[in-house]
Amino acid sequence: MAAQQPVVHPPLQGAQLVIGTIAVSLAVFMNVLDTSIANVSIPTISGDLGVASDQGTWVITSFAVANAISIPLTGWLTDRIGQVRLFMASIILFVISSWMCGLSPTLPFLLASRVLQGAVAGPMIPLSQTLLLASYPRAKAPIALSMWSMTTLIAPVAGPILGGWISDNISWPWIFYVNIPVGIVAALATWAIFRNRDSAIKKAPIDGVGLGLLIVWVGSLQIMLDKGKDLDWFASTTIIVLALTAVIAFAFFVIWELTADHPVVDLSLFARRNFTGATIALSVGYGLYFGNLVLLPLWLQTTLGYTATDAGLIMAPVGFFAIMLSPITGRILPRTDPRYIATMAFVVFALCFWMRSQYTTGVDTWALTVPTLIQGIGMAGLFIPLVSITLSGLPGNRIPAASGLSNFVRIMCGGIGTSIFETAWDHRTTFHHARLTEQATPTNPIFNQSMQQMQNASGLDPSQAHGLFDRMVSQQAAQLGVNDLFWISSMIFIVLIALIWVTRPERTGGGDAGAAASAAH
Template sequence: MSQANAVHPPLEGAKLVIGTIAVSLAVFMNVLDTSIANVSIPSISGDLGVSSDQGTWVITSFAVANAISVPLTGWLTQRFGQVRLFMTSIVLFVLASWLCGLAPTLPFLLAARVLQGAVAGPMIPLSQTLLLASYPRAKAPMALSMWSMTTLIAPVAGPILGGWISDNISWPWIFYVNIPVGIVAAIATFAIFRERDSAIRKAPIDTVGLSLLVIWVGSLQIMLDKGKDLDWFNSTTIVVLTLIAVIALAFFIVWELTEEHPVVDLSLFKLRNFTGGTIALAIGYGLYFGNLVLLPLWLQTDIGYTATDAGLVLAPVGLFAVLLSPVVGKFLPRTDPRKIATAAFLVFALVFWMRSRYTTGVDTFSLMMPTLIQGIGMAGFFIPLVSITLSGLPGSRIPAASGLSNFVRIMCGGIGTSIFSTAWDRRSNFHHAQLVEQANLYNPNFNASMQQFGAAGFNQPQGYGLFNSMATQQAAQLGVNDLFYISAGIFVALIALIWITKPERSGGGDSAAAASAAH
């Protein structure tokens, strides 16, 4: 960012405010769309006349296209310039959203979602780049912490807003809501940033690297999405997809490390700060996102919550995150970011330990208290970790580095979701088998239960069915508790990764560089 600031002086007054709002609106629209469609799949599937299983491709198609385009940010920036690429991403995102809403068939909708995911990729890394170039170096951490509130609120707002729109209006409006937001963001971006573009360098197109990237990322994303439905490696399809992904990834790594103009700069992993920070952030985010999917799913399937109520239980996470993010931004330049990140990981560990003690009779207060505390961890999680990741990098490498770091994070989010959903099934089955072992005539507790059921008017088959239903609910509870407990332990272990880094102390510009890429 130092180069950008040397060419273009920081913005001031109204231009600075409008520029920050424009960038934040674009990112809010982007992040919202990663989660807003999730709760609307039944409505979309029913309206288009397809199964819910086919409907999940609405999510997968966006995720695959997005995951492929994110690491291309650095190369695309060199080819087209930061502002031009950012503007194009916003305009095409609005167009794709309009097409999604108009979709008369599932193939049409999937094509529009692929376009939407592809053009969304560069938006988050570039929004950070433009924002840092707009503020004085000393105010960069504060600027990014204020901006990061956008991406803390959007993932929580997505399912709530999507559910409400699907229930009360119609599913196309989950896409149409992007249009006015995107138009405002595009106009404001053009007005403020059009004279502040970066230099363009016509780097050759690495067609082999790009092709290999599409193959291995696409295969991996589809494998993760369909693994649970197809019983993982008992399915020939999953085995073939895994082999394709592994082989293509191996060729991709070798090719990119030897190519003169790689489409993804893997040499960044030679840097200790980038590697340690990226891995800690990615695994931590994978745990967070896996649990973010697991918690409402458990609440809806086993505790009897509606989709909207489950979303509201998650809402308090934004309170402390919004209140404390500016505080973190203020103190970050004067504090070792490793200490803030360590504190955040300990807060996450505490939160998941608290959740591991849930019972089937859990009340709303007990559900919301850990979520409220989690906001403290969120405020100190993203910004310090990505500050470490990109510490000491020259401005010219930040778009590529933030794109690659963001890519690894997105992939770990998808992997975390798949692992958690599968592990919950298997731990629940394990606990169910243990519980029903007690269902025999030699167990006095079981006999007492059957007598109670009989006194309540149930015959023997009905009593057995009721016992099995209770065992199923208890097994699901024990399974989810196992995953919360394991998550707590992994967050503690990840602290070691934070302390293998040695972030450079600076005036705040480098240390906060690309904090937004964490979202």
């Protein structure tokens, strides 16, 4: 078994450490940016390619499905190829597929390119964590994670802003072409720094059955989540079939992977208390964050009349404290219990969403910006301590598989959160609209008097007055619906704190690794 252990490389120092960190961070930023940069450009892409907008959304779905499937394969691919070679291959193929996306003359060609792009992007994020952790001294591992977390937190916010600006001022292919120079720089720097620091290769056989089941259940679930709102969820036969397929394939997948000699996904990691508690807390928290990241701009545009660019700019201040405080979090983490930092982050998120739950239709820019600024404080403490706890006590050869599985669960929760929030907002808006109009009947003298005053004050005829009243009620119902979801998000973040304290993180740099791993169970 000793021959299968990876070669231990000394930490990087000086300029090599700086360049290596920048190279890995650039690759991650490019990757995460592409998960959201195309979102606001779908109408432009659809129109240019001559397809309907609902067909254009497959540009997002195809990337998400391929990405979600490939992430859990990181551990197995690392054993077969090596960490550095796999990371380099991911960057180079990502650049090539981005170029293909920009050149796409038809929707099918674009979708095929996006599938390739999503598939090769999968291993990039977990391997970036692995390479950074191996580059820093053990005592400075939290600093490495702080560098990593800044890119994964800021990129989803920057994506819609950059994508909207490029589509409005240049042309949509450039949302993909921007990856080319970034990817080339990242690839050259990565090869220069890490080429002699690859992991040992282990020729483990492929778990074909497990891989097939993984593709079926993840693909079915992701398509169901992405298309559920458009097809009216379980009123659609397609959604019902997709849901049943996902559930059945997932059940067989779990049973198979727990009994296979060489599973494609190492589900035994969930036997570890640290991994399970921190992964669930981080994934659900990220699902709430990402769901609200989609909901807030959507509400600003559809209810308050903000443009896509202005709505994106309202979200931009979240990066201010996140960038400033992430390195500080990395420095203090080795000297404190990471559960305290994670708890503080969840409390800050709960406070932000509670503040947003108090919004009215007359909310001004300052009131919108303050919670966004404060949220940056929570973001600085969201990823770093929880990723640290997730990987606590694991030997180096299991970190790629653990990081891949943890990121897979997190990204799936992000997709689930987005679908739930969009659907729940529709339902709560409908509910509040019905409640607000209960008394708006011709037999209600107060309602009739209000309509008469509206007609006299504005010079409207009865039909115009009723139309204005309906628009006011719709706006108020949408406001109350979004407030409900902000309040629920706040409460869930408070509940999630209990999961953080289920874990028993290993102190960085202290104790025997084997004993720590045992304690993590």
